[in-house]
Amino acid sequence: xxxxxxxxxxxxxxxxxxxxxxxxxxxxxxxxxxxxxxxxxxxxxxxxxxxxxxxxxxxxxxxxxxxxxxxxxxxxxxxxxxxxxxxxxxxxxxxxxxxxxxxxxxxxxxxxxxxxxxxxxxxxxxxxxxxxxxxxxxxxxxxxxxxxxxxxxxxxxxxxxxxxxxxxxxxxxxxxxxxxxxxxxxxxxxxxxxxxxxxxxxxxxxxxxxxxxxxxxxxxxxxxxxxxxxxxxxxxxxxxxxxxxxxxxxxxxxxxxxxxxxxxxxxxxxxxxxxxxxxxxxxxxxxxxxxxxxxxxxxxxxxxxxxxxxxxxxxxxxxxxxx
Amino acid sequence: xxxxxxxxxxxxxxxxxxxxxxxxxxxxxxxxxxxxxxxxxxxxxxxxxxxxxxxxxxxxxxxxxxxxxxxxxxxxxxxxxxxxxxxxxxxxxxxxxxxxxxxxxxxxxxxxxxxxxxxxxxxxxxxxxxxxxxxxxxxxxxxxxxxxxxxx
Numbered sequence: 001x002x003x004x005x006x007x008x009x010x011x012x013x014x015x016x017x018x019x020x021x022x023x024x025x026x027x028x029x030x031x032x033x034x035x036x037x038x039x040x041x042x043x044x045x046x047x048x049x050x051x052x053x054x055x056x057x058x059x060x061x062x063x064x065x066x067x068x069x070x071x072x073x074x075x076x077x078x079x080x081x082x083x084x085x086x087x088x089x090x091x092x093x094x095x096x097x098x099x100x101x102x103x104x105x106x107x108x109x110x111x112x113x114x115x116x117x118x119x120x121x122x123x124x125x126x127x128x129x130x131x132x133x134x135x136x137x138x139x140x141x142x143x144x145x146x147x148x149x150x151x152x153x154x155x156x157x158x159x160x161x162x163x164x165x166x167x168x169x170x171x172x173x174x175x176x177x178x179x180x181x182x183x184x185x186x187x188x189x190x191x192x193x194x195x196x197x198x199x200x201x202x203x204x205x206x207x208x209x210x211x212x213x214x215x216x217x218x219x220x221x222x223x224x225x226x227x228x229x230x231x232x233x234x235x236x237x238x239x240x241x242x243x244x245x246x247x248x249x250x251x252x253x254x255x256x257x258x259x260x261x262x263x264x265x266x267x268x269x270x271x272x273x274x275x276x277x278x279x280x281x282x283x284x285x286x287x288x289x290x291x292x293x294x295x296x297x298x299x300x301x302x303x304x305x306x307x308x309x310x311x312x313x314x315x316x317x318x319x320x321x322x323x
Numbered sequence: 324x325x326x327x328x329x330x331x332x333x334x335x336x337x338x339x340x341x342x343x344x345x346x347x348x349x350x351x352x353x354x355x356x357x358x359x360x361x362x363x364x365x366x367x368x369x370x371x372x373x374x375x376x377x378x379x380x381x382x383x384x385x386x387x388x389x390x391x392x393x394x395x396x397x398x399x400x401x402x403x404x405x406x407x408x409x410x411x412x413x414x415x416x417x418x419x420x421x422x423x424x425x426x427x428x429x430x431x432x433x434x435x436x437x438x439x440x441x442x443x444x445x446x447x448x449x450x451x452x453x454x455x456x457x458x459x460x461x462x463x464x465x466x467x468x469x470x471x472x473x474x475x
Contacts (some may be wrong), residue, residue, distance in 0.1 A: 196354060203347070213372070223364035224363070317336075
């Protein structure tokens with residue numbers, strides 16, 4: 001399996017996924033079903049995670065094709081530009097969806113009515129989701145045009161979205177690499193600060209669930225989870241900037257590929273168990289109480305995934321040396 | 324020498340991974356204590372957090388041991404770099420402040436929670452700033468080193 005395979009494996013997820021999420025979300029809104037809304041929002045955030053490796057694997061496809069005689073670099077750059085803007089909107093949509101999702105996870109006292117998604121959040125998520133669906137469509141089309149002449153209706157035609165993005169990507173790369181020799185170290189520093197927030201906030205919650213610091217009520221620790229999410233967001237942004245800065249450093253690095261898989265897994269773990277109503281099942285674990293076994297399993301998996309990400313991150317340059 | 328030159332996965336890169344994990348424990352646990360003292364997550368009772376100090380000290384000793392191994396691997400990289408001394412100073416101050424928080428906030432079990440927060444407020448803020456400085460100066464070691472090896 002070549003690295004370029006990953007792009008073929010991943011690149012349809014954001015396109016089809018956002019369409020499915022949009023359909024599901026619309027049904028949920030019309031049926032006024034909170035649980036269905038929650039599922040749609042989970043799907044949106046998950047797709048925001050999946051879109052990151054989908055975008056990054058594009059570089060492997062480009063490397064694999066770069067010597068093909070009939071390859072149009074203009075089309076490749078156009079596709080990359082469209083993909084970059086789509087990724088940006090996908091991440092924004094994911095962030096907004098997570099914001100909406102959050103209210104479902106907040107522990108509530110018994111008898112309190114269930115959480116409802118506000119009209120404002122519903123509207124703004126919907127707006128961003130529709131925009132993202134449209135952009136993903138354009139991205140898919142510009143990408144398909146590269147290797148599928150049978151679908152090209154107007155030879156040489158490129159999308160305006162791709163042209164715009166095609167200008168932004170090199171600008172971002174230039175900023176990360178050339179603007180100042182200190183940009184990269186500052187990004188690394190921020191990446192470590194994000195790590196500390198993640199490990200600190202989720203670590204405390206997870207060790208409590210596992211049975212340490214038992215006088216702490218689990219529900220109250222939920223207040224620390226937003227700090228972990230902020231840390232994760234910092235690391236996603238800085239991580240994407242690293243990749244745009246030096247894509248060829250990462251693309252074929254097996255350690256990086258594993259790290260992206262773990263990133264999606266760890267993010268999904270955080271999303272499913274601590275940012276949805278699933279958290280409510282541990283919220284009544286009060287001071288001195290033992291958490292249920294399944295909750296301990298989740299906590300252990302969370303610790304394992306996040307610490308693995310640290311180790312995979314630190315081993316990255318080692319695998320670069322090996323190549 | 325073995326740490327530096329061994330091509331094994333378990334040498335230099337292993338030590339540096341352990342150093343990053345230890346940082347997560349040490350600074351992560353410290354930051355949580357600081358944030359709680361400053362009023363984040365007020366529903367979390369403060370006094371049981373004293374047990375989190377176990378993880379702070381565990382992280383601290385992991386850092387001392389793995390850090391010493393990194394110095395043995397690349398002595399000139401550390402000793403010939405002004406940033407290394409800045410890092411050591413900031414870590415010492417950070418740890419001293421964590422101990423002060425322990426003594427002033429956590430060791431008197433008669434204190435009410437509001438008093439604990441009041442007493443720890445300045446120290447917690449100082450602690451956050453010092454840890455930020457310590458992590459930053461640590462990260463910058465890689466970019467400020469002038470003598471990676473004796474012959475470099």
